[in-house]
Amino acid sequence: MAMVTEVLKHLFKKRATLMYPFRDRDKIHVPEGLRGKISFSRELCIGCGLCARFCPSGAAELIEDDKGKRPVFHIDQCLFCAQCEEVCPRKAITLTREFEIASFDRSDLIVK
Amino acid sequence: MSVNSSYERFFDVPIGPQHPALKEPLFLKLVVEGEHVVSADVDVSYTHRGVERALQERNYIQNIYLVERICGICNVAHTLCYCQNVEGLYEVEVPSRALYIRVLVEELARIHSHLLWLGVAAHEIGFDTLFMYVWRDREAIMDLIEEITGNRVTSAINTIGGVRRDIKPETADRCLKIMDYIEERTKYYKKVCETDPTIAARCAGVGILKPNDAVRLCAVGPTLRASNVKYDVRADDPYAAHDEVPFNVIVYDTNDAFGRILVRIDEIFESINMVRYCIKHMPSGPVRVRLRLNPPAGEHVSRVEAPRGELIHYVRSNGSEKPERYKVRTPTFENLPALCEMLTSKGDYVVNIADVPVVFASIDPCLSCTSRVAVLDYEKETVWIGRLEELKLKRLRR
Numbered sequence A: 001m002a003m004v005t006e007v008l009k010h011l012f013k014k015r016a017t018l019m020y021p022f023r024d025r026d027k028i029h030v031p032e033g034l035r036g037k038i039s040f041s042r043e044l045c046i047g048c049g050l051c052a053r054f055c056p057s058g059a060a061e062l063i064e065d066d067k068g069k070r071p072v073f074h075i076d077q078c079l080f081c082a083q084c085e086e087v088c089p090r091k092a093i094t095l096t097r098e099f100e101i102a103s104f105d106r107s108d109l110i111v112k
Numbered sequence B: 001m002s003v004n005s006s007y008e009r010f011f012d013v014p015i016g017p018q019h020p021a022l023k024e025p026l027f028l029k030l031v032v033e034g035e036h037v038v039s040a041d042v043d044v045s046y047t048h049r050g051v052e053r054a055l056q057e058r059n060y061i062q063n064i065y066l067v068e069r070i071c072g073i074c075n076v077a078h079t080l081c082y083c084q085n086v087e088g089l090y091e092v093e094v095p096s097r098a099l100y101i102r103v104l105v106e107e108l109a110r111i112h113s114h115l116l117w118l119g120v121a122a123h124e125i126g127f128d129t130l131f132m133y134v135w136r137d138r139e140a141i142m143d144l145i146e147e148i149t150g151n152r153v154t155s156a157i158n159t160i161g162g163v164r165r166d167i168k169p170e171t172a173d174r175c176l177k178i179m180d181y182i183e184e185r186t187k188y189y190k191k192v193c194e195t196d197p198t199i200a201a202r203c204a205g206v207g208i209l210k211p212n213d214a215v216r217l218c219a220v221g222p223t224l225r226a227s228n229v230k231y232d233v234r235a236d237d238p239y240a241a242h243d244e245v246p247f248n249v250i251v252y253d254t255n256d257a258f259g260r261i262l263v264r265i266d267e268i269f270e271s272i273n274m275v276r277y278c279i280k281h282m283p284s285g286p287v288r289v290r291l292r293l294n295p296p297a298g299e300h301v302s303r304v305e306a307p308r309g310e311l312i313h314y315v316r317s318n319g320s321e322k323p324e325r326y327k328v329r330t331p332t333f334e335n336l337p338a339l340c341e342m343l344t345s346k347g348d349y350v351v352n353i354a355d356v357p358v359v360f361a362s363i364d365p366c367l368s369c370t371s372r373v374a375v376l377d378y379e380k381e382t383v384w385i386g387r388l389e390e391l392k393l394k395r396l397r398r
Helices: A004-010 A050-054 A083-087 B051-055 B060-068 B075-090 B096-124 B128-149 B169-195 B197-203 B211-216 B221-225 B257-280 B331-342 B353-362 B388-397
Strands: A038-040 A060-065 A068-074 A093-095 B011-015 B027-033 B036-043 B298-306 B309-317 B325-329 B373-377 B382-386
Touching: A038 A068, A050 A060, A050 A083, A083 A093, A083 B060, B027 B353, B036 B331, B036 B353, B051 B060, B051 B325, B060 B075, B075 B096, B075 B298, B075 B309, B096 B128, B096 B169, B096 B257, B096 B353, B128 B169, B169 B197, B169 B257, B197 B257, B197 B353, B211 B221, B211 B331, B221 B257, B221 B309, B221 B331, B257 B353, B309 B331, B331 B353
Parallel strands: none
Antiparallel strands: A038 A093, A060 A068, B011 B027, B027 B036, B298 B309, B309 B325, B373 B382
């Protein structure tokens, strides 16, 4: 019974639920340090392979292209722990605040 | 109509493993006489994931993120316990600012876990209004954890040698504001729980666990403290900055599910005060020390008070970059014998079948982190689930 007044009070208050993703997209608060989708800079990378060595889920795969060794990130396996960002000696990897990365196609989820 | 006098008095009622009360796989085998539960047996071996074996296949840095996924809700407690363990192998001192941030995030996680549990408990007794309001207010804590650590649930804040992120002054201010809001709301929920007749009718006198039984059956955490046993790892064996941050160990002497609700609500108040103390008295300085990848050979045990009770991790290192053996003992596993005791009618104390979800939910079960070792005996066609010590004993007997 103690909740009746609380419930009645809330009849005249604003709804707590945001109607995401169809409406209220601009009201989503994304904090500064959110660990989202990886972004990778090929120019800075020296191909040391530390990211692949420390990745806990095997999302970072070391391959070779015409400029030498480099990682490729499979975001569908990524845990968003930012360990690769932490160990990268050249700051070639950063985790952006982008979080809407669901996709039906796995090939969309590869960061090169 | 006459009834044959040789009809069976006792029936087996299986509950679970699909969604017995919570969304957790547990098989409860109840023996009932009429509406009363005579005895209970549990089986938790539905979510064996082989985490301990997987830990031996990864290096110490990768293991932080695997340990974190043993349990989603108490992820901070697991990483804290793991990092303390590995730091124990190095015998390294962690900077005091890092210890304060560890306590801060740990207590925030405890507030969020207890609020989550309060909502679940309200849902179990059919009080969904309270469930909705509690979970709405819990969102404030989740947003705060996201702001401090970078993720809502799996925080990844602890690392070997300290913490990964420093706390910003504006985040600290916001944290204090949210603590005020949560304190006000929790006071209100405490009033609701104490005065509402529905909660009292469903929880008072249900799931009785006497203090001597609680100690005998090794109950841990709020389940133990609601049986009037003053035991808390944070007070009895302080880790991180807990020796400097003051708090009271909450005990209730009601021994029932109602006491377990009140213990957890009062612990939220203690945690709020600890968060405030941490922010106001946080020392300055570095937040981590850098360490080599390979810890020296040796072994270490570490204890942490997780939201559900005492959590124990054990590590054995042979000097390589991967642990040789890792053992986790989660609090829910220790509470299962006490759960069976609570579900057994004795003398004046009767357990109705309708009380089973409430009793089960009152230990705050987290079964996915519980499933441990399974021993298959092909000759007797039995499956046996047990702890490492028992396994050692079995090996010795052979």
